[in-house]
Amino acid sequence: MVVRSEGTRKRETRKRETNGDRPIPIAAGGSSLLRPLKAAEVIARNIVGDIRAQNLRPGDGLPSEAAMLTQYGVSRESLREGLRLLEVQGMIAIRRGPGGGPVVGSVGAAHLGRVSALFFHMSGATYQELFEAWVWGQGELAERAARHPDADTRASTMAPFMDGHHHESDELLEGYLEEHAGFHGAVASLVRNRVLELSLESYGQIVAHHVAMVDDPRTLRSVLVDDHHKIARAVAAGQPKRARDLMEEHLRGVVDYCRDRLGGSLDSAIEWL
The missing domain is CATH 1.20.120.530 (GntR ligand-binding domain-like)
Structure with missing residues (x-):
C-alpha cells in the first residue's frame, strides 16, 4: 500500500479536475488564475505590448503576417489564432484584399461590453x-x-x-x-x-x-x-x-x-x- 501525503492528494485532485473527471463550478474559477498562457494568448499579449510601446493609434498598420512570423517566432496557426483573439475584442481589425492586413483597433467600452456579456450570460x-x-x-x-x-x-x-x-x-x-x-x-x-x-x-x-x-x-x-x-x-x-x-x-x-x-x-x- 502506497501512502500519499496530503500535498500529493491535493495535486492529484487538481489534476483530475483539470482533466475533466468532474466539472469545476463556474463561480470558483480559481484555477484559471494560475493557468499558463496559451501560445495564441502570448502572441496577443506581445502584439498589444508592441502597439503600446510604439504608441500606435487606431487605423495604424501592423506588420504583415510574414513579418510577424519572423518577429514573434511562432507557427502560422498560433499567430492567426492570436490575431483572431484581438480582432474579436476590437483591439485590431483585419483589412481584406490587396494592401490589406492587420491594423490597430480601438480600446472602447463597447468592445469590453460585448466580451463581458458572454461572461455575464454564462454566469446567469x-x-x-x-x-x-x-x-x-x-x-x-x-x-x-x-x-x-x-x-x-x-x-x-x-x-x-x-x-x-x-x-x-x-x-x-x-x-x-x-x-x-x-x-x-x-x-x-x-x-x-x-x-x-x-x-x-x-x-x-x-x-x-x-x-x-x-x-x-x-x-x-x-x-x-x-x-x-x-x-x-x-x-x-x-x-x-x-x-x-x-x-x-x-x-x-x-x-x-x-x-x-x-x-x-x-x-x-x-x-x-
Missing part, C-alpha cells in the same frame, strides 16, 4: 442585476467627474452637452446612440481612472445595445437631452453630490422605461443580441 446574471450595477456605476463616474480638480477641463469637456441641443426627429438610430454614448463617455473621461472608465462604461454599452435591438430608444430623446444638460452643468460646476443624484435619477428613468417596454425579459440572462 440578469438584466435586473445589470441595471443595478449600471445605475451605481454611472453615479460613481458622475461624482468623480465633478471632483476633477481642473475647472477649465470640466467646463470644456461638458460644454457640448450644456447648450440644450435638440435632436431632429428623423435622426438615425446609430447617430442617436453615438450621441448618448458620447455624453457618458465624456463624463467618464474626467474620472482619471481608466479601469473605472472602461469597466463601468461597459455596463451602459450592454444596456444600450440590448434596448436598441428590441425597441427604439429615440422615444426618450427629449428626456435624455434635458437630463444630460443638467448633469453636464453639475459636473462643470464641480458639484459631486448633485452630479451623482442627477445621474442616478436619470438612469432610473431609463430603467423604468425598460421595465415597461421589455417586461419579463429583465429577469433573463444578459446577452449581446
